[in-house]
Each structure stands twice: as C-alpha cells, then as structure tokens.
Amino acid sequence: MTTASLQYPITDPETATIEVSKYVDKWRDQEGNLIMILHDIQDEYGYVPREISMELARDLEVSLARIYEVITFYNYFKLVPPGKHNVTVCTGTACYLKGSANVLSEMETQLGIREGETTEDREFRLETVRCIGCCGMSPALTADGKTHGRVRSSDVTEILAGLKKEGNGK
Amino acid sequence: MKKFTSCSDLAKYRTEQKLAVSEVRVGLDTGGLAAGAGEILGIIKEGVAEADLPVVVRRTGSLGLAYADPVVVVKQEGGPELMYGEVDSGVAQRIVSDHLGKGELIQDHVIATRNRATEFDDRPTTAILIKDTGVNGGDRSKFFQASFEQEVEISTLDPKVPILRALDMGIYDEGLCVQLLPSGVTYSNVLSPDIRRIISESLQNGRVIDELLVKDPDPQVRIVLRRCGQVDPENLGDVLAHGGYAALESVLSGMSPDDVIEEMKTAGLRGRGGAGFPTWRKWKLTREVEADQRYVICNADEGDPGAFMDRSVLEGDPHAVLEGLILAAYSIGASKGYFYIRAEYPLAVARIRRAIQEARVAGLLGDNILGSGFSFDAKVRLGAGAFVCGEETALIASIEGKRGSPSPRPPYPSVRGLWGKPTSINNVETLAAVSPIIENGGEWYAGYGTEQSRGTKVFAVTGKVKNAQLVEIPMGVSIRTIVYDICGGVLDDEDIKAVQTGGPSGGVIPEKHLDTEISYESLSELGSIMGSGGMLVMDEYDSMVDVARFYLKFSVEESCGKCAPCRVGGYQMQQLLDKIFRGRGKVEDLGSLRKICRAMQTASLCGLGQTAPNPVLSTLRYFEDEYQAFIEGGSAYARKMRKQLAEAGEQAG
Numbered sequence: 001m002t003t004a005s006l007q008y009p010i011t012d013p014e015t016a017t018i019e020v021s022k023y024v025d026k027w028r029d030q031e032g033n034l035i036m037i038l039h040d041i042q043d044e045y046g047y048v049p050r051e052i053s054m055e056l057a058r059d060l061e062v063s064l065a066r067i068y069e070v071i072t073f074y075n076y077f078k079l080v081p082p083g084k085h086n087v088t089v090c091t092g093t094a095c096y097l098k099g100s101a102n103v104l105s106e107m108e109t110q111l112g113i114r115e116g117e118t119t120e121d122r123e124f125r126l127e128t129v130r131c132i133g134c135c136g137m138s139p140a141l142t143a144d145g146k147t148h149g150r151v152r153s154s155d156v157t158e159i160l161a162g163l164k165k166e167g168n169g170k
Numbered sequence: 171m172k173k174f175t176s177c178s179d180l181a182k183y184r185t186e187q188k189l190a191v192s193e194v195r196v197g198l199d200t201g202g203l204a205a206g207a208g209e210i211l212g213i214i215k216e217g218v219a220e221a222d223l224p225v226v227v228r229r230t231g232s233l234g235l236a237y238a239d240p241v242v243v244v245k246q247e248g249g250p251e252l253m254y255g256e257v258d259s260g261v262a263q264r265i266v267s268d269h270l271g272k273g274e275l276i277q278d279h280v281i282a283t284r285n286r287a288t289e290f291d292d293r294p295t296t297a298i299l300i301k302d303t304g305v306n307g308g309d310r311s312k313f314f315q316a317s318f319e320q321e322v323e324i325s326t327l328d329p330k331v332p333i334l335r336a337l338d339m340g341i342y343d344e345g346l347c348v349q350l351l352p353s354g355v356t357y358s359n360v361l362s363p364d365i366r367r368i369i370s371e372s373l374q375n376g377r378v379i380d381e382l383l384v385k386d387p388d389p390q391v392r393i394v395l396r397r398c399g400q401v402d403p404e405n406l407g408d409v410l411a412h413g414g415y416a417a418l419e420s421v422l423s424g425m426s427p428d429d430v431i432e433e434m435k436t437a438g439l440r441g442r443g444g445a446g447f448p449t450w451r452k453w454k455l456t457r458e459v460e461a462d463q464r465y466v467i468c469n470a471d472e473g474d475p476g477a478f479m480d481r482s483v484l485e486g487d488p489h490a491v492l493e494g495l496i497l498a499a500y501s502i503g504a505s506k507g508y509f510y511i512r513a514e515y516p517l518a519v520a521r522i523r524r525a526i527q528e529a530r531v532a533g534l535l536g537d538n539i540l541g542s543g544f545s546f547d548a549k550v551r552l553g554a555g556a557f558v559c560g561e562e563t564a565l566i567a568s569i570e571g572k573r574g575s576p577s578p579r580p581p582y583p584s585v586r587g588l589w590g591k592p593t594s595i596n597n598v599e600t601l602a603a604v605s606p607i608i609e610n611g612g613e614w615y616a617g618y619g620t621e622q623s624r625g626t627k628v629f630a631v632t633g634k635v636k637n638a639q640l641v642e643i644p645m646g647v648s649i650r651t652i653v654y655d656i657c658g659g660v661l662d663d664e665d666i667k668a669v670q671t672g673g674p675s676g677g678v679i680p681e682k683h684l685d686t687e688i689s690y691e692s693l694s695e696l697g698s699i700m701g702s703g704g705m706l707v708m709d710e711y712d713s714m715v716d717v718a719r720f721y722l723k724f725s726v727e728e729s730c731g732k733c734a735p736c737r738v739g740g741y742q743m744q745q746l747l748d749k750i751f752r753g754r755g756k757v758e759d760l761g762s763l764r765k766i767c768r769a770m771q772t773a774s775l776c777g778l779g780q781t782a783p784n785p786v787l788s789t790l791r792y793f794e795d796e797y798q799a800f801i802e803g804g805s806a807y808a809r810k811m812r813k814q815l816a817e818a819g820e821q822a823g
Contacts, residue, residue, distance in 0.1 A: 099819025
C-alpha cells in the first residue's frame with residue numbers, strides 16, 4: 001500500500017508555505033515527540049504533506065529520511081490527501097467472517113480504485129481498517145465518519161449515493 | 171473537583187456522596203455511539219427535562235452487551251435496575267413517557283437480569299418477562315404471552331400484572347423462560363399448565379416453584395468490568411462515589427511498595443495481554459534494578475482484529491486503569507508513566523486524557539499525591555497503526571518516537587526499557603484488576619480461577635455467534651459455556667466448527683475441545699494461546715484454510731521486516747497458502763508449511779514472528795482434511811469453495 005502511495009505526486013500549493021512551529025512548540029521539550037507531532041499534523045490535514053515534512057526536518061534538525069522512516073512504518077500516517085468523501089471498510093476478523101471482503105470488493109468495483117487509493121477526481125478515498133470495535137454489528141464500515149453496521153454488498157450503491165448527495169447539497 | 175490533600179480528605183468526600191436513587195444511564199462507548207446512543211441520550215435528556223421528572227440522566231461506558239447496542243439502563247426508586255437493548259428513537263421516547271412517566275415497561279426491549287434470585291424478597295411481583303428460548307419450531311413467545319395474559323385476566327390477582335416479551339433472557343435452549351420482577355426469580359422450561367401454577371403459587375402466595383427454578387447462577391464474575399456501564403467515565407466525582415481510588419487511598423495510608431507486591435503475589439494475577447507473566451514478578455524485577463528513574467507503561471495498543479476488551483475498559487472505566495498505573499508506579503518506584511493507546515480509538519484516548527486531567531486537578535496525580543510524599547505523573551502517547559507495537563520492545567521504540575522495531579531480549583525492559591531505564595509494561599486489563607485486588611485482598615482474587623491461572627479474564631466473543639458481547643469469567647470455565655450458555659450459541663443455530671482465540675498469534679480450537687477449561691496452560695496445549703481475549707466463533711461454512719490465510723496475511727503485513735525468519739518465512743507461507751487456496755497445491759506443500767512454521771517459531775526475533783505460524787499450525791493440526799480437499803479437488807473444488815464462502819458471508823451479514 002505504501003509503495004502505491006509514494007508514487008502519488010503531491011505538490012499542493014496550499015501547503016507549500018506552512019509554519020510548522022505551531023505543531024512543534026507544544027511538544028518541543030518532550031523526548032520522542034516526532035510521532036505526536038505527526039499526529040497533530042495529520043489531524044489537521046488528513047495526511048502529512050511533503051512540504052510540511054521538509055519544514056519539520058529543518059525545524060527539528062533531523063534528516064527528512066528520519067521523518068519518512070517513521071511515516072511509512074506506521075499504517076496510520078498517510079502521504080496522500082483524503083478524498084472529499086472517505087469510506088473505511090472494517091476488515092477485523094468478525095467482519096471478515098461475516099463477509100466484509102464482499103463489501104470491500106463491491107466498493108472497489110463501484111469506485112474503480114483499490115483500498116488505500118483515492119479516485120482521480122479526489123472525490124472518494126477507500127481504505128480498510130483492522131477493527132473499529134463494532135464487532136457486535138459486523139460487517140461494519142464508516143462513510144465520512146458515520147458508522148454503518150450489518151452492511152451487505154447490495155447496500156454499497158446506496159451508501160455511495162448517500163455520500164454524493166450530501167456532497168452536492170453543501 | 172476540589173484538590174484532595176490527604177487520604178482522610180478523600181475518604182471524607184467519598185462518604186458524603188450520595189448515589190442517585192432514580193437514574194437513566196445510556197451506554198456511550200464506540201459501539202453504542204455507532205449504533206446511535208448519542209441521539210438516544212439527547213432524546214431521553216430532553217424528555218426528562220420537559221416532563222420535569224426527578225431522574226438523573228447520565229452517560230456511561232459499555233455494559234458489554236454489544237449485540238444489543240444502544241443499551242439504556244433505568245433505575246427507579248424501589249424498582250429493579252432494568253436494561254433496555256436495541257433502543258431506537260421511538261423506544262427512547264417511550265422510556266420517558268411510558269416507563270418513567272407511568273411505570274409501564276416496554277415490550278420486546280427488556281434484557282433480563284442475570285443476577286437471578288432463587289427466592290422472593292418482600293416486594294410483590296409487578297411485571298413478568300417471558301421469552302421462548304427453545305430452538306425448535308420458531309419463537310412462540312407471543313403465543314405464551316397471550317395465554318399468560320389470559321390466565322392473569324381470569325385469576326383473582328389485583329392489580330393485574332403486565333406480561334412482557336423480553337429481548338434476551340440470558341438463558342438459551344431452555345424452552346419458555348419466565349422472570350418475575352422486581353425479585354429476579356426465574357423459571358425455565360415452563361409449559362402451558364405451569365402458567366396457572368406460577369400465578370397462584372408465586373404471584374399470589376410468594377412461593378418459589380422449585381422444579382421450574384433456574385438455580386445455576388450466571389457463570390460471569392465482574393471484577394475488571396465492575397464499574398463499566400455503572401459510572402460516568404468522564405466524571406471523577408461519580409467514579410469516587412462508586413469507590414474509585416479506594417485502593418490508592420488504602421495503599422498510601424499504610425502499605426509499603428513491598429506490601430503491594432506481596433498482595434499481588436498472593437492474588438496470582440498474570441499478564442492479561444496474553445503472555446501470562448506474573449505481574450508481581452515483573453514489578454519486583456523492575457523495582458530491584460538500581461536506577462535514578464523508572465517508568466511504568468500501560469499497553470493499550472489493542473491491535474488484535476476482532477477484540478475490543480481493552481477499548482471497552484478504557485472507555486467505560488478509565489480511572490480504574492489510571493489507578494492501576496499509579497499503584498504499579500508506587501510499587502516499582504516510578505515517577506513517570508505513559509499510556510500507549512492506538513490512535514484508532516479516539517474515544518478511549520479522549521477519556522484517558524480527561525481522566526488524567528481530572529486526577530491531576532484532584533491531587534490524585536502529580537507531586538505529593540494525597541500528601542503521601544509519593545509523586546507520579548502520566549502522559550498519553552499515541553500508537554499509529556502498527557500491530558508489532560504491542561510487543562514490549564517495539565512499544566518502547568515507538569514511545570521514543572522511532573519506528574516500532576523490536577529488539578532482542580534480554581535485556582528485558584525491566585532492566586533496560588524506556589530511554590534505557592527500568593520499565594514495567596502492563597496491559598490495560600491487568601492494570602484494571604489491580605485496585606480490586608488491593609481493595610479485597612489477594613486471597614479473594616486467588617479464590618477465582620484455577621490453580622495456575624488465577625482470577626478472571628475478559629473475552630470479546632464475536633464472529634458467528636448469536637449475541638456478540640464482552641464476557642468476564644473466572645478462569646476454568648469452558649469455552650462451550652461461554653459460547654452456548656452466555657452468548658446464546660451459533661448464529662442461525664448452525665453447527666460450530668471451531669473457536670479462535672489469541673488473534674493472529676493464536677490458533678483454532680475445534681469443536682471436540684470446547685469443553686476444555688480455560689487457562690493459559692490448557693489453551694497453549696491445544697496449540698492456541700490465551701491472547702488478549704478475542705474469541706471468534708466459526709461455523710460449518712468457514713473454511714479453515716481461508717482463516718489461516720486471513721491471519722497470516724495480517725501478520726505478514728504487520729511484520730516490521732527486521733529479521734529474516736519472519737519477513738521471508740511469512741511471505742513464503744502466504745504464497746503456499748494462496749496456491750493451495752487456488753487449488754494448485756501439492757501434497758508436499760503441507761510439509762513445507764510445517765517446516766517454515768518451525769523455523770519461524772524458533773528463529774524469529776520477537777513475539778510477532780514466533781507466534782505468526784500458530785494459525786497455520788493449529789488449522790493444519792485439526793483440519794488437515796480441509797487442506798487435503800483443496801489439494802485433491804484442484805481448481806474446480808477451489809472455485810466452488812470460494813463461491814460458497816462469498817455466499818455464506820453475504821448471508822451472515
């Protein structure tokens with residue numbers, strides 16, 4: 001997944017000139033702060049933009065490789081921006097036994113992307129997660145933060161249509 | 171919250187607290203919120219305010235009844251505590267208007283109490299819950315309800331007692347079950363002629379009908395989960411009123427660190443993350459190392475797919491975990507501690523952060539805690555989605571801000587841990603068990619469980635099971651009891667094939683071994699492990715080859731790649747399993763699989779690599795015929811099986 005993400009070209013003018021001190025200052029005096037800083041950055045942007053990583057390397061006086069080493073090791077950190085709509089299919093064991101693979105493959109078919117990818121128009125991003133802890137209503141997925149339980153692959157069209165509709169309504 | 175400056179100060183506050191006589195609690199954990207509990211809480215709050223009812227409406231964590239989310243508990247003066255499950259907005263409104271307003275219970279949503287009584291107290295029966303738990307011929311609850319109502323109607327009872335269909339009885343496959351409220355006396359295998367007897371003897375004369383009475387108590391014992399679903403996890407005052415920090419209070423007012431370790435030794439508590447190392451010994455070892463600084467870490471990186479025990483405890487009773495961490499720090503002489511929590515659990519993170527904040531303000535954390543001279547502070551560090559970080563040395567690397575690569579042990583973290591200092595790392599459930607042990611004594615705790623494995627263990631039972639939920643049982647209870655007596659058996663009453671424990675590091679336990687009493691030893695003899703407590707039920711339609719593939723794929727993806735046995739071995743096994751699953755496997759592939767498994771077990775650097783072969787080995791051990799079928803049947807069989815699996819998944823969903 002990470003290799004695919006690295007191929008994604010990212011130069012977002014919005015993030016080109018960012019002051020990273022506002023993320024760093026809170027953690028500056030604490031040992032082992034890099035991961036917590038990256039969390040704060042990702043909370044804000046939904047991913048860790050390359051420009052910010054470069055700025056961060058300068059500020060912390062570490063090499064960029066050191067920062068990328070950490071980002072690419074952990075599944076949680078993303079190098080590509082989120083889509084306008086984000087769908088996360090749970091692939092925990094309970095969901096898997098109850099057919100989350102069917103749901104995921106239906107999502108992939110309908111969106112035309114694989115898990116971990118964003119559609120070209122950046123409308124949708126599809127991801128999987130190990131477990132969202134909703135094993136009681138498996139298989140589960142979250143769509144733009146809302147959790148859907150007991151999903152069947154036949155529900156996929158409706159869920160995606162719901163997202164599109166909400167998006168246009170805004 | 172005021173700042174407590176001494177133990178007596180805290181004790182005084184505690185005695186001044188009064189628990190609400192009438193209250194409604196809504197379970198707001200991740201599962202509950204996903205099912206809409208937030209909205210339910212809003213509706214009930216609004217309704218109670220509008221009708222100006224003398225009832226407190228509060229949020230709590232999860233009671234563990236995941237299958238029935240959202241769950242609402244109603245407690246009224248004089249009445250029993252009643253649980254409602256599968257509450258939607260309509261039911262929430264009726265809880266306010268019917269139950270709170272008029273004292274009428276709501277049809278089809280009450281979950282019967284498992285604290286069943288065997289005799290009546292002096293309260294008269296005011297409601298009767300019924301449910302047909304028989305598996306043959308469909309649900310006849312409505313029929314029995316009608317005949318019950320008819321009998322009540324023609325009896326001389328006054329006032330007439332309402333008959334309600336229950337959502338769940340906590341008893342399964344025992345025919346018609348009847349529970350009398352508020353006493354909790356429960357009858358099973360009730361036949362039509364018995365109905366009249368129940369009315370005349372039990373309702374009118376207050377006598378228990380012995381041959382119908384359910385005498386077996388619920389096998390569950392709630393120690394770690396004792397306050398989950400009871401307290402408001404975001405309100406320290408409420409936690410204190412329910413006995414929170416009582417253990418800290420008694421330790422700081424007269425127990426030495428050695429006393430605490432001794433008590434833990436008596437209790438026999440072993441690490442609940444799965445490995446089962448005695449907690450007291452870990453603390454003692456860490457304490458004995460000369461150092462200017464020691465650390466305690468709470469391992470809350472619950473990465474097992476399908477497991478949600480730790481999340482439920484963190485969300486339901488964060489102060490219990492924090493209190494455990496403070497007591498651990500006191501015992502080993504640490505002044506700094508960390509919670510290492512998965513970022514995928516935002517609510518757990520928020521509640522722990524809040525708990526730390528509240529405890530600091532109240533003087534339960536920080537310098538000179540309760541005037542005892544002992545100082546300790548805790549911080550939160552977030553995991554970032556790496557399963558291997560549940561391993562001690564990898565977890566330490568991650569807190570240090572590095573890649574979570576494990577390092578060879580020894581030296582163990584108790585000697586050289588975080589920043590090179592002695593460190594004790596304990597799992598969430600282990601820490602949550604500490605304060606009840608101190609409060610009630612080590613002997614009390616050791617009274618539960620088996621000789622080698624003391625106390626209780628929390629399991630998250632999911633998969634193809636009727637009522638997916640959290641259960642806490644004393645060690646020594648059988649897996650069959652958990653699946654059938656507590657969780658209601660297999661979905662759609664299919665045949666059970668196996669139960670998987672220990673997640674990607676564990677193995678499958680086939681049907682014939684389900685009567686095994688649970689302990690660290692018995693599970694590892696069967697080729698699985700206790701693990702952190704995930705328990706997956708699998709039915710006849712689940713392919714064991716596919717299950718092995720699923721877990722192995724997980725471990726391969728999560729392998730950090732540092733050592734070759736894990737990195738290469740895992741990949742090669744995955745190739746072999748995929749080949750077999752496509753129907754292209756050869757008989758000798760099974761030999762190769764076993765060989766790679768052994769190599770990985772012996773030569774891998776850390777627990778992830780050493781245990782990753784377990785799912786493959788245990789499925790090979792018990793279900794080799796399924797592998798053979800794929801090999802002999804070739805691609806035609808494989809296609810058929812894959813199609814069946816997809817269809818079965820769709821149906822179960």
